[in-house]
Amino acid sequence: MREIESLPDLDAVLADGRPLRGLRLQDLDLGGHEAQLLARGDVEGMVVLGGRMTDELATHLRAQGALVFPTDPHAPVNPYRASLYQPHELYEGLTTRGYEATPDALAYHWSRDAVRAHDAFITLLRAVHDDSITDALDEFLGDAPVVGVMGGHAIERGTPAYAAAARLGNVLAEAGLTVVTGGGPGAMEAANLGAFAPDHGALEDAVDRLSHVPSFRPAIEPWAEVALALHDELIHTPVAEARVRSVGIPTWFYGHEPPNVFCNGIAKYFSNAIREDGLLARCTAGLVVLEGAAGTVQEVFQSATRLYYAADDDVLPVVVLVGAQHWATRIPVWPALEALAAERAMEGRIHLVDTVEEAAALVIGT
Incomplete structure (x- = not known):
């Protein structure tokens, strides 16, 4: 298994021709690599954590045995992020909309709402987020x-x-x-x-x-x-x-x-x-x-x-x-x-x- 957390790392893997089986792609925009990935069938066991891709690519990867993890479209933070936060990320919108509209405040309410609703999916996403933060730290x-x-x-x-x-x-x-x-x-x-x-x-x-x-x-x-x-x-x-x-x-x-x-x-x-x-x-x-x-x-x-x-x-x-x-x-x-x-x-x-x-x-x- 190998974590791929940047597009240059993905370019290197695709260029050397090795099988893609078992790779972990974390928080990547795959739009520029769609044609290459659609042409590959050696993706069994690949895990795609978040990121961005077309429905066509997601369907292809799943059909070839890859796991594509979805996110919650209402999540105010990215559960699959591969880096630590910077202050302006957490306080985005502070001066124009106030603190309660920032990702920091919204993430707290998103988490609390999931606890009250006993939402297992959001609980899973929170756990993935925290593990990703530990890795980034x-x-x-x-x-x-x-x-x-x-x-x-x-x-x-x-x-x-x-x-x-x-x-x-x-x-x-x-x-x-x-x-x-x-x-x-x-x-x-x-x-x-x-x-x-x-x-x-x-x-x-x-x-x-x-x-x-x-x-x-x-x-x-x-x-x-x-x-x-x-x-x-x-x-x-x-x-x-x-x-x-x-x-x-x-x-x-x-x-x-x-x-x-x-x-x-x-x-x-x-x-x-x-x-x-x-x-x-x-x-x-x-x-x-x-x-x-x-x-x-x-x-x-x-x-x-x-x-x-x-x-x-x-x-x-x-x-x-x-x-x-x-x-x-x-x-x-x-x-x-x-x-x-x-x-x-x-x-x-x-x-x-x-x-x-x-x-x-x-x-x-x-």
Whole structure:
């Protein structure tokens, strides 16, 4: 089996004369290759995932033993896409029709409507979409060292906590790490922004400009519009174009949280469980946990489970909680982590600190 995700790859396969049996064609416009494919009978076991083709070609492929997967014509996103999202894709139509008409909002409602209707076909398409996003994320990140930054969505722009999270993202990215977050607003946006900014001066200016629209509540439109304008300035800097520095991994499960835009790529999932597991599994260079509530606590213990059951000879990433009073007293996660870590390999890999500077030093120093 071989995945074909681009037309040049398809051209190469057709040119070398090999059988097409077992190929996976993902999200391709086959219009320019129709005559060649209609002339081929060696397509048994080929799987065509989405894309565009005529009814004649689809009928021919099926008659020769290929599987042609349909889509839902009402789907606001492409279930078979072969690449991560970019911010303007998810926010298309924001300035003219408002957030509720964007693909991001429509995808959430499409998913919720299918759940209420117990629609098995849409459930299947959501699963295919999420698997496609996982594949695209693997290719996008490659072997880059990844550090996760977790934290609450409620932290507003213009606050000291937001500025601190942005500094953290910038320091980590400058150290050569790819910063990955849950892709939402608040601390997640700040860390992605810090990683995305080309230098400290640009970051300070960005934090100041964003502070004029502190929150996505009560209206998402002004919050997103100022961010998209800033994104478009930063994306064309040499630093942003040099390598992947910032990735968001949000989910439509949290329909009330719009995605932040300060990312080289956005891996948005329908399934929060798949998203959480994949996000944490990729944090091979460490995990920094800023102050947060229920969602952040879930991520802490999901990460702790991986550390707890690790073998003695496993190379374990560090997990650093920032905010001693918050994590030891207000939401007493730290005592539970200490109890779990006692006399296990994870004992020396968990830390509680008070500043993002301390957290960055621990991650970069390992």
